[in-house]
Amino acid sequence: MASFGMKVIRGLFGAAEHVAPALAGRAAFNLFCRTPGRRSLTAGERRAIEQARTFMQEARHHCLRTRSGCVMVHEFRPARKAIGTVLVIHGWRSRTEYMRSMIDGFRGAGFRVMSLDLPGHGHSSGRRLNMVTAVDAAQTAGEWFGPFAAVVGHSFGGAVAVNAAVGSVPGIAPLAAERLVLIAAPNAMSDVFEGFGRSVNLGRRTYSSMAGQVRRISGRALADFNGSRQLASVPVPALVIHAPDDREVPAGDAMMLAAAGDHVRLHWVEGLGHRRILSDPAVVERSVGFVTERQEPALVH
Structure with missing residues (x-):
């Protein structure tokens, strides 16, 4: 602004x-x-979207009807028989194209990846987003494509992943997910x-x-809407990944999330800030490894 x-x-x-x-x-x-309009994209954001054009063409695109309108879920299938399904949720002022490295990492490990464009973002409709509409969108994706071996969320998407998994919004059932990967996620709304x-x-x-x-x-x-208390109440295994130099979400938030219990692991990555963390190969490898360490093959339709 x-x-x-x-x-x-x-x-x-x-x-x-x-x-x-x-x-x-x-x-x-x-x-x-209020979410950013398409005209507010920076030159760097437009360039990233253009560079991901071929990547997005590889996906199947599903328009799901939610209480806030149409949300788009992009389906990326692995080269071989899928061993499970992972839901990826981007952060505020983000979209599926920016989650490319994470999506490719899970595809390479044999997962079908469903990437959600939150309301008012990417290819989804609208210009408004709040936790209720975000959780509703995630749960709708779960009804169509779940259960999930994991939900991977970056920034606000990490908070959405927690709130969806624990069923924080009355009237919206908890999202079926075996594990959570929370990258640069805030603790308390x-x-x-x-x-x-x-x-x-x-x-x-x-x-x-x-x-x-x-x-x-x-x-x-x-x-x-406090992630640490929510994770303590519903002990789904979670991996918290955070950079100490993150200027958008303080490192203290990661420490509070990790304090929820022994089912939450904390992994620090130096020098990656809030956004570069998404494309770091070691972060992708750590995220995939956390989900695959006890993953049993399962047929995905």
């Missing part, structure tokens, strides 16, 4: 704190859920909200109203 536009937004929210905090909180939540609130200058009452929108749409308090 342009600096001038951000100054205007900060000024408006600062003034609204004193005159209409409830209305401003709803507006802030809508802004928080409240921290994400607070960071956004600071960036747009939300006052205490406006922030409280914004957080209240979470309970309105999900039936749960914002504080309930």
Whole structure:
């Protein structure tokens, strides 16, 4: 967002704190859920999409109907008989094309890979995304293509993987997954909200109203969306991979996720930041190895 536009937004929210905090909180939540438009792609993002054109042509593309509209799931099959199915979920301002290295790694190990474009991202419809619509999209993919040997999530996609697996949203069944791989994933959504609130200058009452929108749409308090507590309550084996130099999701989040119990492993990778971590061969190898270490061959239809 342009600096001038951000100054205007900060000024408006600062003034609204004193005159209409409830209305401003709803507006802030809508802004928080707004996804980037296709016209906002950077030159680097457009280049990555173009470079992945042939890769995407190898997939079968499935449009699934969810409560938020059409979500696209891209199916990548291995060269040999599949030993299981893995669901891959990208992060905010991302898409399947950016998960190419991870997808190829699991295909090479014999997995069918289903890669989900979250609502408002990639080839899916809409311009809004929140945890409820994300979990609904993941569960819909599970109904069609699950159960999954693993769910691999990067950044916000990692939080979605946890929330889907534990069934955090009332009315949406838990996603059937044997393992989770959480790459550069945030621990607590409240921290994400607070960071956004600071960036747009939300006052205490406006922030409280914004957080209240979470309970309105999900039936749960914002504080309930805490990965460490969620993983502790449903001990699905999980691998947390994080770079200490990640500037978008603090390394402390990985430590909190790992504190959920002995069923969670933590693997540090130096110098890979928040996005380069996805294409690192050692990270891909570690992720695949975690899923395959006790994988039994199974026929995939």
